[in-house]
Amino acid sequence: MQSKQFDEVVVEVKHVSKHYKIAGREDSVKALNDIHLAGDSELLPIRRGEFVMLRGPSGGGKTSLLNLLGTIDRATEGVIELFSNPINVDSTDEYLAKLRLEKIGFVFQTFNLLATMSAFENVELPMIILGKLNEKERKKRAIELLTLVGLQDRLDHLPSELSGGEQQRVTIARALSNAPEILLLDEPTGDLDTKNTVEVMDLLLDLNLKLKTTCIMVTHNPDIECYADRILYIADGVFEKQVFNTEQTRLDYDEYIAYLNSQAGH
Structure with missing residues (x-):
């Protein structure tokens, strides 16, 4: 590659x-503590086209950081810069909502698809909200995206009629609908x-x-x-290390299954 x-x-x-106040407790819970990814640090900022993974134990701060990057939550201290624009206490909700709609795509563990809408309608919805494309352009793009994720024959299916893997593909297509710069x-x-x-990871690598x-x-x-491209390990709200892969590689499904089976015996 x-x-x-x-x-x-x-x-x-x-x-x-990022600190959280918990009812009935004096002290706050520290989810993140002086996280620094910048040009002047050993832990580099995230660059366009990079595929970065956040790894570490549960409760270590991974999702808290992701929520801050997605502007779903706000930092207690410090500044996050997205596309050279600082996100801080002065950033209005309107500005952040527009930023999320135009430049950030979200994919969660639970698929969060709208149950009464078809795969096509789920993918089209963010485009309707953004309002940049007309109906014909939206239809074309929704079909292209569902084709890209291998679901061109599932356009009219409801989430309940799709497997878990297919639902996650729809979610990925939906996340890409407004051509976000960050996923x-x-x-x-x-x-x-x-x-x-393996199939979803192969798909994400292709998109990347x-x-x-x-x-x-x-x-x-x-x-x-x-x-x-790079893995950042986070525990107890701080970065422990970063590891670079010299190249991005795919799992071979058959070899991976054989490996998992061999591990199960131990």
């Missing part, structure tokens, strides 16, 4: 902390079996390489680290 060239910085995290993924394979895990979409993904699964 060709080595990628990274230049433009799309995410910088400058001395960010945020929180345990996207967490509810999938091994076959669908073809569309140059920046991917930031939280996962508990160490076996899929091979798909990333």
Whole structure:
């Protein structure tokens, strides 16, 4: 696989902390503590087209960080810069909502598809909300995206008529509907079996390489680290280390199953 060239910085995290107040407790819970991903640190900022994985124990701060990057939550201290624009206390809800709609795609472990809408309608909806495309353009793009994720023959199916792997593909197509610059993924394979895990990861790698979409993904699964350019390990609200892969590689399903079976015997 060709080595990628990274230049433009799309995410910088400058001395960010996140504390939560819990009812009945004096002290606050520190979810993140002085997280720093910037040009002046050993832990580099995230660049356009990079595939970054966040790994670490439950409660370590992975999802808290992802929520801050997606502007779903706000930092207690520090600044997050997306596309060179700081997100801080002055950022209005309207501005952040527009930013999410136009530039950030979300994929969660639970598929969060609208149950009464077909695959096609689920993918079309963010385009309707954004309002940039007319009906004909929206239809064309929704079909293209569902084709891209291998579901061109499932356009009219409701989520309940799709398998878990197919639902996650619809979710990925929906996340891409407004051509986001960043895709945020929180345990996207967490509810999938091994076959669908490999298929969804292969799909995400294809999207990362073809569309140059920046991917930031939280996962508990160490076996899929091979798909990333870089893995950041986070525990107790701080970064412990970063590891770079010299190249992104795919899991071979048959070899992977054989490996899993051999581990099960131990």
